[in-house]
Amino acid sequence: MxxxxxxxxxxxxxxxxxxxxxxxxxxxxxSFPVFAQSPETRPPECDENGDCPRGDLDPNTPHIISPRNSYILSDRPLIRWYQVEGATRYLVKIQGPNLQWQTETTDPFVTYNGENLVRGEEYSVIVSTHDGEHQDRASFIWLxxxxxxxxxxxxxxxxxxxxxxxxxxxxxxxxxxHFxxxxxxxxxxxxxxxxxxxxxxxxxxxxxxxxxxxxxxxxxxxxxxxxxxxxx
Incomplete structure (x- = not known):
């Protein structure tokens, strides 16, 4: 011990x-957050060498790496996901109380730069490929x-x-x-x-x-x- x-x-x-x-x-x-009580299975984060293995996950889906199933310290989170081969751009959305934010990017990451988040509220982040056929969703709460x-x-x-x-x-x-x-x-x-x-x-x-x-x-x-x- x-x-x-x-x-x-x-x-x-x-x-x-x-x-x-x-x-x-x-x-x-x-109180233990709902999304942490029953977390969805998500892809692993990159290892210390910068490798981001998908395992058996669908390579056509931009699986979210972070933030996921966790409280966060910053109200300007860096959103990261697995790059999809052949995808030219991604649509990223954050949804929550009185908030509907979205942006497009060609990179597999983006920093949230929308309106101020509300502490203690749960938000959903959604990342989809440009064709809209494949997407992933995760949740987070600003401490x-x-x-x-x-x-x-x-x-x-x-x-x-x-x-x-x-x-x-x-x-x-x-x-x-503090989760x-x-x-x-x-x-x-x-x-x-x-x-x-x-x-x-x-x-x-x-x-x-x-x-x-x-x-x-x-x-x-x-x-x-x-x-x-x-x-x-």
């Missing part, structure tokens, strides 16, 4: 999904102000004595407590890319991808962790 201590915070547990964060003066009042302040405060209290790996794990755990699954994954995969993989990082990524039901990425990191001499 991992036990990390830092100012105002104590984290217990091996997997992030089973970890418990106790923050002094912080009350966790999150509310109180929760964002809790996160900033919790991160600010992290001990400066933490190793880079301990810091990455601690920040990812804080994100996960910021994509952000937690990004922190750990950035650490993996910059400093290499360890058993505990792979274990946490396996657990996070299980929570959002990305079985291909679960398998990928399980295989990475099957190295006979993984780092501790």
């Amino acid at each position: 991992v036990s990390l201590h830092y100012s105002g915070v104590k984290m217990f547990g091996g997997f992030l999904g089973a970890s418990l964060l106790l923050f002094q003066g912080v009350s966790w009042t999150n 509310n102000t109180e929760q964002e302040q809790d996160i900033q405060g919790a991160i600010a209290t992290l001990s400066r004595d933490l190793t880079p790996q301990e810091e990455a794990l601690a920040i990812a755990a804080i994100y996960e407590q 910021l699954f994509n952000d937690a994954i990004a922190v750990l995969e950035t650490h993996l890319e910059e400093l290499g993989g360890t058993k505990v990082i792979y274990d946490e990524l396996v657990d996070l991808y299980r929570q959002i039901d990305l079985t291909n990425k679960v398998k990928f990191y399980q295989e990475q962790n099957s190295n006979p001499n993984p780092s501790i």
Whole structure:
């Protein structure tokens, strides 16, 4: 069992999904979002080498990579999806309370630049090929102000004595407590890319991808962790 201590915070547990964060003066009042309770199966995100395998997914569908089944920190999310061979442009839509935004692009990504999103509301992002025959849909929620302040405060209290790996794990755990699954994954995969993989990082990524039901990425990191001499 991992036990990390830092100012105002104590984290217990091996997997992030089973970890418990106790923050002094912080009350966790999150309700589990509907889209995270029963996430749709989505394609895996790109690995640390920039490869984006589709697995058995339909290559004619622009499967959304992010944001997907997660709260988000930014109200200007970068929307990414798998490129479809032969597609010359894509139609991207975001729909939500009093919002109908759309744009076209030739790239497999675009940054939302429409009207201000409403914190705490659920939005749908839809990406379709130019012919309209193939599309994918995902959901996200922009974190509310109180929760964002809790996160900033919790991160600010992290001990400066933490190793880079301990810091990455601690920040990812804080994100996960607020259902910021994509952000937690990004922190750990950035650490993996910059400093290499360890058993505990792979274990946490396996657990996070299980929570959002990305079985291909679960398998990928399980295989990475099957190295006979993984780092501790």
